[in-house]
């Protein structure tokens with residue numbers, strides 16, 4: 198049988214196991230082996246005991262049982278038989294308790310492996326280079342961090358355990374038969390092995406193909422369903438809801454068909470093995486008629502074959518099914534192995550240093566290009582900002598404003614030049630301290646399906662109420678919150694659907710204020726800004742302008758920049774001009 202997928206699976210699982218877990222896995226394998234051994238002993242003991250019990254004077258006929266009978270010195274055969282049956286029952290009880298315990302250990306172990314796969318995937322995607330992160334897309338991210346690990350545990354980790362334990366059972370039986378009757382083993386091998394091998398070969402490619410197709414279809418369907426609901430308003434107005442839902446249903450239908458086909462393949466082996474067992478009986482008959490025309494050996498051989506096949510069939514079936522499941526789930530191994538290259542591995546967090554921001558923040562000859570971009574996204578950026586200044590950024594779409602802020606926030610790292618805080622170069626050793634004092638209010642503020650309070654504190658359990666009030670005031674949210682039935686505890690709906698555009702941005706501002714932001718980056722929304730929203734946001738910005746918080750505002754409406762000390766204009770990644778608000782507004786009017 199092809200062991201490629203088995204080796205691949207074991208190698209893949211090893212990646213997630215610590216040293217002690219690897220030892221634990223070996224220990225568990227030994228326990229499985231022992232449980233299989235007990236399983237076979239139990240069955241092997243049952244048959245002679247039943248035969249002895251059913252036949253008067255049977256005790257004397259069976260050598261082993263007879264010697265036990267003599268050893269115990271019990272006078273009544275009946276009592277001995279009762280004791281023997283009770284003994285067998287106790288043995289089965291103990292054996293099953295033991296194998297249940299082994300199964301319990303195994304499921305706990307599997308669950309822990311599953312958890313470390315999820316953890317490892319989460320870690321991987323949370324430490325992804327930022328530009329790459331946005332390329333992957335949220336549906337694929339959810340699929341990779343939750344769905345793929347789930348199917349990996351079901352389709353790979355569990356199947357490997359099933360496979361190993363069933364192989365143990367088969368080996369024990371085969372060794373037993375070999376000792377007892379080598380000829381039977383030859384017949385069994387000749388019949389069972391090629392048939393099983395051929396069945397596996399016929400189904401494995403199909404199973405693997407099903408898995409790969411499912412891995413594409415599942416996130417694609419999830420993505421469409423996500424869009425269907427998140428774009429509810431736009432799709433309804435454009436009369437496109439049906440188009441999206443039809444496409445999701447079509448994909449879901451394909452998934453159902455593939456899953457049904459995969460399920461069918463798990464049922465087929467048993468049917469096939471049954472046929473093979475019958476074929477075995479026929480082979481023995483033929484053997485007996487043509488080669489060894491001795492009827493007593495024929496009957497005993499058929500009986501033995503039937504007994505061996507009876508115990509072997511379920512095991513061989515489970516082995517085949519497990520192998521096919523491994524093939525169907527092979528895609529999960531490949532999916533988990535993605536992005537393990539050095540370019541995706543973040544340098545280990547260096548020791549963190551404190552950072553003081555008391556005087557200035559400057560960009561010094563900063564240059565940045567996205568991987569594969571034809572021209573630099575930012576070129577020779579030089580800006581000096583004093584603490585407490587309010588600075589505006591304008592420029593056409595794509596001129597590099599957001600990228601510049603992402604560098605300041607350290608989501609991207611400049612290829613040359615640097616950022617200095619109070620004259621000290623900002624490095625990865627300052628990351629924690631830097632993120633503590635810098636806040637970012639994005640164009641589309643991230644909002645959770647939770648209360649206003651949770652959205653401002655980002656779900657903090659030990660809320661500093663005084664700080665919360667201060668943040669609400671600074672973001673000019675107090676009158677809005679006062680008018681709500683449950684005040685700060687009011688739920689804002691999914692992604693803030695119960696809020697206006699201005700209210701959403703002001704929640705973002707309040708969030709930044711709550712965390713004691715010293716430098717605030719505001720990326721003003723282009724689309725959502727109607728006059729009322731602009732007034733609301735401007736009111737908050739004006740209020741913040743009275744504080745000593747340093748503010749950097751990317752604006753699409755010049756009026757947002759009224760309180761700015763200076764305004765930089767970007768074009769194609771370069772700073773092409775520095776303006777004062779008055780001169781800029783005159784130029785436009």
Ligand SMILES: Nc1ncnc2c1ncn2[C@@H]1O[C@H](COP(=O)(O)OP(=O)(O)OP(=O)(O)O)[C@@H](O)[C@H]1O
Nearest residue numbers: 328331567574592593594595596597598599600601
């Ligand atoms: N993740 C990315 N990968 C590759 N190129 C990118 C990526 N993000 C932005 N760019 C490119 O970098 C350039 C600058 O984009 P940026 O978002 O900084 O512009 P912007 O001035 O903020 O635009 P807008 O005003 O429309 O928000 C654009 O040409 C854009 O296509």
